[in-house]
Amino acid sequence: MKFHLVSDYKPSGDQPEAIAQLTEALRRGMGDICLLGVTGSGKTFTMANVIHELQRPALILSHNKTLAAQLYGEFKAFFPENAIEYFVSYYDYYQPEAYLPITDTYIEKDLSINDQIEKLRLSAASALMSGRRDVVVISSVSCIYGIGNPDDWHQQTITVRKGETRTLTSFLYKLVDALYSRTELDFQRGTFRVRGDTVDVFLGGADEAVRIEFFGNEVDAVLLVDPVTGAILEELESVEVYPANNFVTTRERSNAAIVNIQKDLKAQVEYFESIGKPLEAKRLQQRVEYDMEMMREMGYCPGIENYSRYLDGRKPGQRPFCLIDYFPKDFITFIDESHVTLPQ
Template identity: 60%
Template sequence: MDFKLTSEYVPTGDQPQAIEQLTEGLNNGEPSQVLLGVTGSGKTFTMANVIAKTNRPALVLCHNKTLAAQLYGELKQFFPENAVEYFISYYDYYQPEAFLPTTGLYIEKDLSINEEIEKLRLAATSSLLTGRRDVIVVASVSCIYGIGNPEEFGKNIVTLETGQQISRNQLLFKFVDILYSRTEADFKRGNFRVKGDTVDIFIAYGDFAYRIIFWGDEIETIQRIDPYTGKKLSDEKIVTIFPANLFVTGKDLLHLAINQIQDDMVLQVQYFEEERRFLEAKRLKERTEFDIEMMRELGYCSGVENYSRYFDRREKGARPFCLLDYFPDDFLMIIDESHVTLPQVRAMWGGDRARKVNLVDHGFRLPSAMDNRPLTFDEFEAMVGQSVY
């Protein structure tokens, strides 16, 4: 589907010239261009016109959530028929895990996740993986932080259609594998419930649920329903259900990862013991074994992102997967307020590393935690492609 710009305004003043020059530059393969303009001069409208003319998926990068929300609202109005998505940090409150060697104080990770923003993040990655070309994602700098492998995320998509042969229990196992939870009481996003031959699943990235009705081992009917009233919104022939979490992993990979985590734990504990740092050795062994037990039982644990290197099959020191990996190669990067946004991108890696070094040195985390990180500035630049600043 093509981008369709809807607006009561038409480009005026310098805007037609700017739109023409930027579009020409992008079509001619210019790697970087700069759009200058004072506040209120219509830079967002200008860029909306450029996106519509070039007809390529776009990532609009902002330096704070407020600005991102404002741009998201504006672009949603300009492109009501296209997929305009929002990808920012989903924490209302976040206290990262840290250790202060000078005082011996360990600060546990504490956070509050905003479910509405988590839904929007999943909607962004899901839109990109459908193969749609008319996608604009408005993102904060959180888009350079590690998330799940897009290949693994894509492998865990469940497609259902009427007439499909699959037992009800088989389907329930599939939902559990893609990190949906069964519930009987509180039906909320990321949950499914079962009543006889009927399975309801409240998708994690939208405001509706699907009702799947079985006749024996065959899917007889699929309906889109209002999750709160149960009222039918539409009948569906075929539906695609994306995972409920960006860190989804297949069973085979999970067992492989657990074995590698154990091997690395043994090596690091040995290292601490050789250095006669027995407290650190004991601490690391206990914490890692607890996490492994949780992963075996539930498929994940608190702080599972610290083990992402094993799940992603990455080499030591290799960059993590991030939102940019979900875009096709020819996407357009628009960096809003670039004089503030780019220094922020550059600073993220250093701050994260300083905190993690202390955690690893004192046995709170395995060295692999260092590879759960934001991109370095060089890695970011290498991934970006054509940009408008």
């Protein structure tokens, strides 16, 4: 689908020239371009027109959540038919873990995740991995912080088609691998429930659920439903069920990561013991062994981002994957208020 700009206004003043020059420079492959304009001069409208002219996916960086939300609203109005996404930090509150060896006090990590922002983050990753070209992501600097490997995200995406041969059991296993949790009562994002030969999946990056009805080993129906009332919204021929978390990995990669975590844990525990720090060694061993057990049984653990290097198979010092890795190679980056954003 192509970008379709909707506006009651046409470019005026200096905007037509700015749009033409920016478009031409980007088509020639120029890397760094600066657009100067006072507040209210229409820089946002100019960006929208450049995206419309080039028909390329875009990342728009903002220096805070408030401005990012404002840009998100404006671009949703400019491109109502296209995928306009929002990607910022989903923490309402975050206290990192700490350990005070003098008193043997362990302060556990405490955090609160905003469910709506988490949905929007998953929606952004889903849109980028869907193969669509008409995607604009409005983001804070969160887009350069680590998330899961895009290849693993793609591998864990489940495509269900009406009429295909698929067993109910194999489908449930795939949902668990994609970090969906089974529930019967609290049906919320990232969960699924089973009733006979029918599976309802509340998609992680959407406000709707999908209902997959099986007849023996065949998918009999694929339906979009209201997660609260269960009312059928639309009959589908196929659906993509994207992972329920940004930090998803394959079972094989997870098992390999656990082996490497164990090796490094053993070395670090021996180091702490050799320098006379048995309390630190014990605390580290308890925490990491608990996390490994969670990963074995659930495929996930709180704070799994701390193990991203092992899960991605990266070497020490190599940067983690981030949202930018989910974009195609020819995407455009706009840095709004760059004098404030770039220093971040």
